[in-house]
Amino acid sequence: MQLGFFNFKTTNLIGFLQYYPLQSILSRNGNYMKKILGISAFYHDSAAALTIGDDIVAAAQEERFTRDKHTPDFPTNAIKYCLEEAGLEIDELDAIVFYDKPLLKFERLLQTYYSFSPKGLLSFLKAIPVWVKEKMFLKKLIYDGLKEVGEYDKKQVKLLFPEHHLSHAASSFFPSPHDTAAILTVDGVGEWCTATIGLGEGNKIKVLKELEFPHSIGLLYTSFTYYLGFTVNSGEYKLMGLAPYGNPESEETFRFVELIKGNIVDIKEDGSIWLNQSYFTYATGLKMTNNKKWAELLGFERREAEADIEQYHCNLALAIQIVTEEVVLKMAREAKRITGSDNLCMAGGVALNCVANGKLIRENIFKNVYIQPAAGDAGGALGAALAANYIYYGAERKVQSPNDNMKGSYLGPSYSGKEIELMNRKVKAVCTKYEDYTQLTKEVANRLEEGLIIGWFQGRMEFGPRALGNRSIIADARNLEMQKKINLKIKYREGFRPFAPSVLAEDASDYFELDQPSPYMLTVSPIAEKRKVKLPDNYYDLSMWERLYTTRSDIQSITHLDFSARVQTVHRETNPRYWELINTFKEKTNYGLVINTSFNVRGEPIVCTPHDAYRCFMSTDMDYLVIDDFVYSKTEQPDWENKDKWLVKFKMD
């Protein structure tokens, strides 16, 4: 294996315009609160966010409106919603900020093709026309997209372009409750950067070190996602969920770790990595991996999508999880070493690896770890807006300690009683309206205890990939059958996939080894010792399905195979209605937690409108639906057994 010393490089920020020099980003004082629209688009997870001064007024992903998961389209609907929420027109905005620098990305593309030539000709011929026709003229694309949103005067629009990883860094640091913090951003790739370490102080962010393409821990993880038969850019969660099925004591798992570290990736002490490009084709090809070389190394062919999952697939998933954690921890230690800060803020797609996050928190490298709930590219829209507000315009930043500035990530649209009633009329829904919320929670708690599954829709939609109690499917976590039932009959997804709990923040330590709040479901924690049930001696000799259905704890449905859970702590201050529901369930059952999974089926974006929720409810075996104060029982709905009538086919992810 060819090993070159590849360290984190010293960074060179290049400002906010597509070509601006460093000096131009020096702060300039504004006299009033800037109204700024952030946009991410054209790659995946398009989104828009609107800020007025410190206030994050609205943020939403375009997929929720167009019902096309991870859509790369210009976020016309999301922008319309953000402007409506703020009561603004395009002309009233101080700036519109795109979340990365397209020309810098184009430079990377050309330089990469040049370096690898003559390899990659096919990919070059496919990619370049798109760039020459569209992406090189991104300003025009944005202007045209804005025309779809509404009338505006082009001369009034100020377009800014912060770097991709600066947008990530800003999305995490600026809303965080910290005045100073180390910032770690890790993802697949932005323009050139794949990871950065920075320091946030007040209203400034200084990027100190960066790792450049093609060496990327995000792309390494995605390559394994691809090799194990899951979809690139969306199946990473499945890989993470599969890892606990791997046997941590098996020789095969150790062998895989050694093979990965000895051949594919070289991990340096500062957390930077060097990827042996002979194992990859993503730099120049249309696929992620050199499958022939991987098969020779690992001893098995790439798994086809939907093919059976064997134990060696699980062990490989565990091996790459172990390697990823090692890299993230080393990067965090390097961030601590060069910043000396007690706080860490994280963003970028890799920051959605909740298992690595849990390990990072338990390592106690930092006193406080804050992770942006929309850590992926959608969050870049918010980061871009915040970066413009604080760094470009130099706005003063007021830290909201101890709480962050994300409003629980409930930044999307909500719907009035009138709108819900109109939907009821349109679909001829039968429902009961509860004037007294306490009565409603009692009714729902009763149904949960009976083992029924509830679609729970209320208030503003969440921003980011997680449903946090406003667009959720909920059920009783104690029920032994629930994991199987929800996967197969409600979500129509792979049976191995785990479920996460929503737990009252006050009671979290009663169920989990967790000493920090986890309001955004971004941390995996072990189940408390007292909850565990002794496993049979031959546990690891059982098949993965037998192990899955072996009782592991008294909260079985949210206990993953390795006795872990991806916890959401529910706080009365940020979501009082959801808190009260779980508290009512606790009064009845003595258990202050429920299963919380996103309100959608496989391949579908999380529901946005009451109609999306009703349609999803009717097309699955969900028993009850709650939309704000309205409760719908499945068996009371007209023609309720005819699920096909409501079924919409979504692209499998």
Add this chain to the structure above:
Amino acid sequence: MEALKDLWNFIRKRKAYWLAPIILILVLIGVLLVFGGTGALAPFIYTLF
């Protein structure tokens, strides 16, 4: 024109002059393809190739 100005400024600030001829050729091919498709320039392109 704004896009070309941005491109030139980008190349200058990044001192990535090696990009200029590549981009120029790509843009020229792009222009030929776009206009070639519309028919107005098509006769000239046929004689070129």
